Amino acid sequence: MRLFTALRERRPSLAAGLLALRSKAARGQIRMSSSLPVAAVCQMTATPDKDANFSACTRLVEQAKEGGASMVFLPEGFDYIGSNREETLVLSETLDGDIITRYTHLARKLDVWLSLGGFHERGHDWKTDRRIYNSHIIINGQGEIVSVYRKGHLFDVELTSKGVSLRESAFTVPGTRLLPPVQTPIGKVGLGVCYDLRFPELSSALQRHGAEILTYPSAFTVATGVAHWEVLLRARAIETQCFVLAAAQVGAHHAKRTSYGHALAVDPWGVVIGDCGGSDVGVTLIQIDLQALQDIRRDMPVQQHRREKDFYCSLD
Numbered sequence: 001m002r003l004f005t006a007l008r009e010r011r012p013s014l015a016a017g018l019l020a021l022r023s024k025a026a027r028g029q030i031r032m033s034s035s036l037p038v039a040a041v042c043q044m045t046a047t048p049d050k051d052a053n054f055s056a057c058t059r060l061v062e063q064a065k066e067g068g069a070s071m072v073f074l075p076e077g078f079d080y081i082g083s084n085r086e087e088t089l090v091l092s093e094t095l096d097g098d099i100i101t102r103y104t105h106l107a108r109k110l111d112v113w114l115s116l117g118g119f120h121e122r123g124h125d126w127k128t129d130r131r132i133y134n135s136h137i138i139i140n141g142q143g144e145i146v147s148v149y150r151k152g153h154l155f156d157v158e159l160t161s162k163g164v165s166l167r168e169s170a171f172t173v174p175g176t177r178l179l180p181p182v183q184t185p186i187g188k189v190g191l192g193v194c195y196d197l198r199f200p201e202l203s204s205a206l207q208r209h210g211a212e213i214l215t216y217p218s219a220f221t222v223a224t225g226v227a228h229w230e231v232l233l234r235a236r237a238i239e240t241q242c243f244v245l246a247a248a249q250v251g252a253h254h255a256k257r258t259s260y261g262h263a264l265a266v267d268p269w270g271v272v273i274g275d276c277g278g279s280d281v282g283v284t285l286i287q288i289d290l291q292a293l294q295d296i297r298r299d300m301p302v303q304q305h306r307r308e309k310d311f312y313c314s315l316d
């Protein structure tokens with residue numbers, strides 16, 4: 001397991017905080033603020049083994065907490081990645097099942113907030129339709145579930161020439177609504193999941209409703225990740241002037257599926273301030289500077305320049 005130490009400074013107030021560097025900061029070699037909240041963006045390789053996945057995630061969360069994180073982000077499929085449709089359905093649970101209960105205890109024990117992206121949640125009509133939701137759950141430091149967003153855009157994609165063929169709608173039902181951003185110790189967090197990243201209408205709506213941090217827990221394919229991942233995340237950050245945090249799956253889950261990795265943190269100027277790389281399990285720790293976000297929004301007020309009502313619709 002690695003603690004990634006990407007520290008890129010656009011300016012001191014936006015410095016990505018890395019715990020390994022705290023001693024250097026203490027010696028005055030780097031400027032770091034001790035008052036800014038720390039977020040941890042994780043990268044893992046889930047398999048169909050739920051117990052093994054929970055152990056791996058527990059280690060990441062513990063490591064993040066030791067590093068000072070007040071909120072930890074786990075990727076889509078943190079519970080498991082099934083090797084076929086049937087296995088994916090059989091392994092699914094409800095929100096009050098064993099897996100989420102274990103995470104509520106972990107959050108309470110460590111007094112840390114959790115973003116659990118891409119939980120395979122048995123739907124309301126499971127008994128009749130055997131379908132699940134792809135749910136992004138926020139748990140607070142007391143171990144309470146405070147929000148459950150259900151992925152709105154399903155990944156039904158056939159890129160035969162690139163070896164990508166996934167039909168999420170074969171086992172998943174889409175969510176029906178966006179949720180208001182959640183006030184957390186690191187700021188107001190807007191919820192998406194993976195493929196939702198490709199739809200700027202979603203990020204724009206969350207921003208308009210107060211989001212300061214956008215989150216896209218993901219399990220991107222290698223082919224689409226190489227081509228699109230970083231560009232999309234940075235674009236969403238620049239357009240909305242939000243931090244964008246994207247925990248990710250990396251490596252081989254089973255014989256037929258591999259994920260791109262590069263769990264990323266982007267600041268509201270579009271600078272990558274944390275990157276877990278393309279091969280290892282680990283966590284990147286970053287500081288969330290909301291004053292810097294406010295400064296960017298004040299100096300370049302793009303949201304006030306939007307012409308939702310009179311311009312974009314003028315072609316309709």
Ligand SMILES: O=C(O)CNC(=O)[C@H](CS)NC(=O)CCC(=O)C(=O)O
Pocket residue numbers: 076077080081082088118134155166167168194195198219220221224225
């Ligand atoms: O299947 C599971 O168990 C968990 N769900 C996923 O991994 C989902 C649906 S198949 N993956 C994506 O959305 C990839 C998107 C992507 O790669 C892109 O937008 O390019």
